[in-house]
Every structure is written in C-alpha cells, then in structure tokens.
Amino acid sequence: LAQDLHHSCQWGYGIRWGNNPTDTGMQRLALSEDDKSVRDWFIQTTKELNCNVTVDQMGNIFAVRPGRRADVPATFIGSHLDTQPTGGRYDGILGVLAGIEVLKTMRDMGLETEGGVGVVNWTNEEGARFPVSMISSGVWAECISLEHAHGLKEVPTVASLPTAASAPETMKSALQKIKYLGETPCSYKSSPMAAHFELHIEQGPHLVTAGQRVGVVTAVQAYRWFRLNIIGRDTHTGTTAFEHRADALYAFARMMVRAREVAAAKGCLASVGIVEAKPGSVNTVPGLVSFSLDIRGPETELVARVEQELRADFDDIAAAEGAGIGKPCRVEWTLDFDSPAVKFHQDCIDCVQESADAVVSDAPVADTKSLVRPIMSGAGHDSVFTSKRVPTSMIFIPCKDGLSHHPEEFSTAEDCATGVSVILQAVVRYDRR
Amino acid sequence: LAQDLHHSCQWGYGIRWGNNPTDTGMQRLALSEDDKSVRDWFIQTTKELNCNVTVDQMGNIFAVRPGRRADVPATFIGSHLDTQPTGGRYDGILGVLAGIEVLKTMRDMGLETEGGVGVVNWTNEEGARFPVSMISSGVWAECISLEHAHGLKEVPTVASLPTAASAPETMKSALQKIKYLGETPCSYKSSPMAAHFELHIEQGPHLVTAGQRVGVVTAVQAYRWFRLNIIGRDTHTGTTAFEHRADALYAFARMMVRAREVAAAKGCLASVGIVEAKPGSVNTVPGLVSFSLDIRGPETELVARVEQELRADFDDIAAAEGAGIGKPCRVEWTLDFDSPAVKFHQDCIDCVQESADAVVSDAPVADTKSLVRPIMSGAGHDSVFTSKRVPTSMIFIPCKDGLSHHPEEFSTAEDCATGVSVILQAVVRYDRR
Numbered sequence A, B: 001l002a003q004d005l006h007h008s009c010q011w012g013y014g015i016r017w018g019n020n021p022t023d024t025g026m027q028r029l030a031l032s033e034d035d036k037s038v039r040d041w042f043i044q045t046t047k048e049l050n051c052n053v054t055v056d057q058m059g060n061i062f063a064v065r066p067g068r069r070a071d072v073p074a075t076f077i078g079s080h081l082d083t084q085p086t087g088g089r090y091d092g093i094l095g096v097l098a099g100i101e102v103l104k105t106m107r108d109m110g111l112e113t114e115g116g117v118g119v120v121n122w123t124n125e126e127g128a129r130f131p132v133s134m135i136s137s138g139v140w141a142e143c144i145s146l147e148h149a150h151g152l153k154e155v156p157t158v159a160s161l162p163t164a165a166s167a168p169e170t171m172k173s174a175l176q177k178i179k180y181l182g183e184t185p186c187s188y189k190s191s192p193m194a195a196h197f198e199l200h201i202e203q204g205p206h207l208v209t210a211g212q213r214v215g216v217v218t219a220v221q222a223y224r225w226f227r228l229n230i231i232g233r234d235t236h237t238g239t240t241a242f243e244h245r246a247d248a249l250y251a252f253a254r255m256m257v258r259a260r261e262v263a264a265a266k267g268c269l270a271s272v273g274i275v276e277a278k279p280g281s282v283n284t285v286p287g288l289v290s291f292s293l294d295i296r297g298p299e300t301e302l303v304a305r306v307e308q309e310l311r312a313d314f315d316d317i318a319a320a321e322g323a324g325i326g327k328p329c330r331v332e333w334t335l336d337f338d339s340p341a342v343k344f345h346q347d348c349i350d351c352v353q354e355s356a357d358a359v360v361s362d363a364p365v366a367d368t369k370s371l372v373r374p375i376m377s378g379a380g381h382d383s384v385f386t387s388k389r390v391p392t393s394m395i396f397i398p399c400k401d402g403l404s405h406h407p408e409e410f411s412t413a414e415d416c417a418t419g420v421s422v423i424l425q426a427v428v429r430y431d432r433r
Ligand SMILES: NC(=O)NCCC(=O)O
Pocket: A091, A125, A126, A127, A133, A134, A203, A378, A379, A380, A381, B236, B238, B283
C-alpha cells in the first residue's frame, strides 16, 4: 500500500519538507496534466486487476471487479486523486489507493463476493481548482446539474499554476484537454452502487490527540461556500482622509475579523481562503475586493444562523465605510455551494464498527474498543453525495497533528494499513448482508 | 490645452464613466505599449516646437527650447505621463501637457527667455507598475541607484494587465522592450536644470471645498512604502479549530484594522493597496500573505512613530495567531521606498505666489488673494526629488470631489488653464531672476 501510494505521488508532487524521497507535499489540481497521468495509472492498474473500467461525463472513473452475481450493483470504495495547491499525500489519495489495495488483497486471497467490488476516483473533490467541492459525486447523485458543473470556471488564484491556461478553463474544457470527458452519463442510474465506503485521514486532531486508531464516521457537518464582492471607491492613499474613503479592503478586514467572532460564538467556523483586491496598486485605495467565505457547523441550521448574522454585520460594516462621502461600500453575496449536514447509513456504520472492533482486537491494551470511536467529519467528502442515493459511511484514521491541506500532512503506514483492513472487512460484511 | 490633453489620452484610455468621448479614465502603466505611443507623440510634438530632445537611462525625456544664453541650464516644467491601473486624465498628464502649452504660448507670443525652457516627462512616477514612486527623478537626483532602479520588478497584481509579459519585467527589460533605454546618464549632472516647476491637480478636497483656485505648494508630506509577509500555516478550513490555526489572512485582517487606528491617532494615514494570500483555495487557511503598506504623515518623525508602533502591534497580532499550537505567525517587513517630508524652495514659492496672485487678480470677488492659498501636498511628486538638487516648487489646482487615482478624476478646462497661466508666469519670473 505504502509503495503504491508513494508511486502514485510521483505525478504532481509538491513542496519538499524533509529529506526522505517521500517527504514532499502534493500539488495535483483536478484535471491538470499530473492528474491525467495518475488517472492513466489508475486505469492501467485496475484493468490489470481484472476490473471493468468506465469514465463518465464528469471524468469520474469507475473500476469494477465482478462478483458472483451480475444482477446486483457493486459495493464501492471511493475517494479522489486530486489535491489542494499545497496539499499532502493522504487526503483523498489514501482512499483511492485503499480501494486498489483491497482489490489486490482479494485477488491474493482468492476472495469472491456476491456483488462486485468497485473503486471510484471522483473528479475535483477538493474544490480547489473549480470552486465547488465534491462536484462530480454531486452530479452523479443528480444534486448538481451537468450543465452547471461543466460550465464552472477555475479560480483565478490558481491560474498562475502550471495547470492553467491564460484564460480560465471550464470543467468541460479541462476534461476535454486531458481526454477525460467520458461518454457514460454522470448519474447513479448509469453507474449504480450497492453502497459507498470511504477511508480518509481525519484531517483533525481528535483521534491523534486521544491515541485512538479508528474513527467510525457517523455524520458530516454542514457547510456553505460563498463568493462576496465589496464595492467601494478607488482613490489616492496619500491624499484621502480615512473619513473620505470607501476602502473595500478595509471593509474586508473588518468583515473577516467579525466573521471569526460570530462563528466562534456559535461553535461554528468561518474562513477566507481567497481574496483579491483591485486595482492592486500600492498607492490606490482598493475599490473592489472579492473573497471566498466558507462557513461550517455541526448543524445546517447553525450555519444558516451564522450566515444570517454575517449578512447583517457585513452590511453594517460596508455602510460605515464611505458614509462620510455619502458613497458607502456595498457587499454582494453569491452562494457557490451548499452542503447540509449529513447522517450516514446505519447499516454501513455497523459494518465499519464491527470491522474496526475486529481489526484492533489484538492490540496490547485492556480495552481495545476504546481505540475506536464514533466521529463527525469536519470536512466534506464524496460520501456526502453518495449518501443521498446509496447506503454510505466512512472510516477515519489519525493524522499527524491533525494537519491537512498542508504539504506535511502525514499518517503512518501502520495507521493506513489499519484503515485498509477495516474498509476491506466492511465491504465484505456489507456484501454478505 | 484641453484638446492636446485629451488627444494624448487616446493612448491607454481606461474605464468609461460618462457619455462624452473624453469621459473615460486612464490605464497607462509605465513603459507599456500605450506609454510608448504617448512618449513618441511627446517627442514629435516638442521637436516641432524646436526643442532639443534627449532620453536618459531611465527613459526620462527632456525637451529643451533654447534661451538667449547657452551657458545656463534651462528652467524646467515637469511631470509624468504614466497612470494608475484605474487612473484619470489629469494626474501627471496635466503637468506635462502644461509644459507643452507653455512652449506653444511662448512660440505664439514670440517670448524669449534668458536660459532655455524645458519640459520633462519622468518615468514611472506613479509607482503603480514598478512599486517605487518617483523612481526616475530619484535616480536623476542620485538618491536612488541606477542598478536598483533597473532591477526593480513589476508588481504581480498588474501582471494580468496587457502591458505585462508572463514573467515579471524589470524596469530595464521594460525600457528595452519599448526602446526607451536612452544613452544619456540619468543624473542631474548630465541633464542639469536651473529650477523645476510642476503643475498638478490637488488630488485632495481642500481647494475644491473652499472654492479656491490655486494652491501654492510649499511642502510635501513624508511617506514610506513597505512590503510585508505574514508567514502562518496552511491548513484545512473545515477541520481546524480557530485556536489551532496560524491563519496568515486573519492576522492580516487584524493588522489592517489596527493600522488605521494607530495612524488616525497620530494624524497620519496607513493604507494597503496590494494583498495576496497563498495558496488561494476556498478550503485552505492561507499560510502566506504578502501586502503593501503605505504610511504617510505631515512630518517624517510622525511616520517613523506610526511605523514603530505598528511593528510592535503587528508582532503581537502575529504572535497571538497560532500561539495555541506553538507555531505563531511571523511577520517580515521590507522597506521599498522612503520619502521624507520636503520643503520647497522659497524663490520658487515666491514666483508661484506672485504669478497666482496676478492670474486671479481680475476675478469678480472682493478679496482675490483669498482664491490662492499655501498648501502641503499629500501625494509625492517628481518635484520631491528635483528639490534635492535644484530650486523647486509646485502649483495645485482644484479637482472634482478631491478624487484622484480613479477614472472619474476631473478638473475643469478653466482650472487647468489657470494652472498653465500660473506656471508660465512662474517660469518667466524665475528666468528673469
Ligand atoms: N476532505 C476534504 O478535504 N475535502 C474537501 C472539501 C472540504 O472542504 O471539506
């Protein structure tokens, strides 16, 4: 597993942080040339494992190892091979490689299943290049329209990366460019599944801090992504008194400070990852600022309340900036993506729980069950969308310092192997049910 | 004057804001193709006015109409033809066009002078493309080294504009590209002047608010430009609690809010025009932010005190962000440009004052002298650097709403004509002295 995982990371490796050959992060944006290379490798590898491989209109790749019966859909293991611009080697990649490892283990053990066993690589899960996360599992679940997804433009901040052309690509043009615009309709009807399991690093600190080995993921928190514009007035930095300014960047600064206050008070998160100020000159007060806002919380309703409060507060902040000249800033919100809180399927949760308990049962501690805990996911995953159509759940393993979306993201080979053992058993248990 | 001015604005006109043909701003970044076109026109026009034209190693263009005596240097009128990315038709442009208008008037009047009368177009006064304002008059004054200036890179935020190549240009490569890397050494020794006068729009609200017609500029406030980096840690927006973050963009937001507080308390200004957050992904907390900081105040010492206080406060803000994980943000400062407060030369001030009083003397008000006032400049101008080597002063005229560095920047043709009359007389008065 470790060998295959690092082998697959030769395409798109990123920032070096240590001396070992594998001590680099990843920079493999969705539908980049490096993403194409790792996709080609994924198809070749799964074909060598006797899988039937199909590619759909969103570039999702489905590899299915047939079972005894042809009349039932396969049970899937899925995740994604794309990364953040400064991502690591585990987020998503581990989940797909776990699928390949399961296929290899089944072959080596001569294990047969009732239904088939599939591995799926979902396109642009990160939402880093095209700013809607899990978009392609979203189209598969028929929660997002194909037209919307195909038309989505890459974000300008990554446009300086080697993946991007001078004019921003759309998802469709990027799929065509790397020849992954498949013909299979992107839908759960055309690529059916019995269930979807996903192995992932936790990306947070709970397991690692508690010394626990497996998280049985029961739910995913809610989140909403917005793009906001603040419209103020360009003016001279040297001659314009503060009270004569409608400084869009100053308004932004106040909004970002306020967003953390409001979110924290409600046990939620609010984050800005992208900001652009125009015209971008040292001595011009910016008249236009665009930024992304990512609001998350354990309940859909809580996220809505943070949003509501911020809409009011941002209006107040905008109104105050430029009031002195009767030309206050204005703020415009666009909802890019809405992912309500999700509860996973009890059958899948049970299969994962039983498998996890079994896998850790020979650990040298008195209460092995304490090594496994139920957990909610802070991040979104393709399992959010598969859960809309088929029984779904996830498995978490610990990662160093709870760190993710960072080149130093790391899980030990042992923890990864534990995760693969759990997902293998969960799939087999589900298949038997 | 108005005809020539708008004619010269055909090269690099910017954002349209009204229905008249001339109701657009300007986007003529230094050493762009449009800047080349207007430079070519400037040379052709001044040559037709019997000027001797030279271009120095910074692309400064000196056009001299000879006087009676060849043994004394010319008295110059100077300003700049480059603009902000969202600039207007008056900032700098009026000053150079006033010089041409003076030459034309002298020709039409058959006016002879003792020394010659020169018009100079200084390169990259704005500091918008290459982030040091007045850099080429700075090299001429031998206050900035030629090597430093030639090596200066364009700012990345304007790199998306049509002027810029994919890799950032240096001033030298940009000069070569438009064939304005002249052979004359860039120095007050090679291109000597008797004095330097500059006509400019106020760029602030004082004259227009008071209904005054001419500002006799006696001084220029101090300013310093910095580039700051905040180094935090990339991490996941959905899984990382606020207390586990070293969010460089959140630290930036707090710094910008604080900068205004500190500057305001000292009667100074502090402004951010450029900000970049990396890696620039919706769901990654930015681990690196770079931004420009422009601090200004009426006294050099005050600017230094604002800087000192902000250095301490920014360190505190950085230290607090990431303290929870023992990986606080760090902040690094680079001084890009330092322009101490300037007092202009009394002889030049006197010439301007007498000329202004004379020009407004037939206005239909009781106390015509009240239409003229002494004023300090909030913005920097090439006159700051010429004042280090030769007697210098400036003339301000009102502009609409005190607005500048904005497409709608505007002064009436009458106010512009008043300004030209004043500078013409000031030059003649100086020449007679
Ligand atoms: N797992 C993961 O990082 N997914 C990206 C979507 C999100 O931002 O939560």
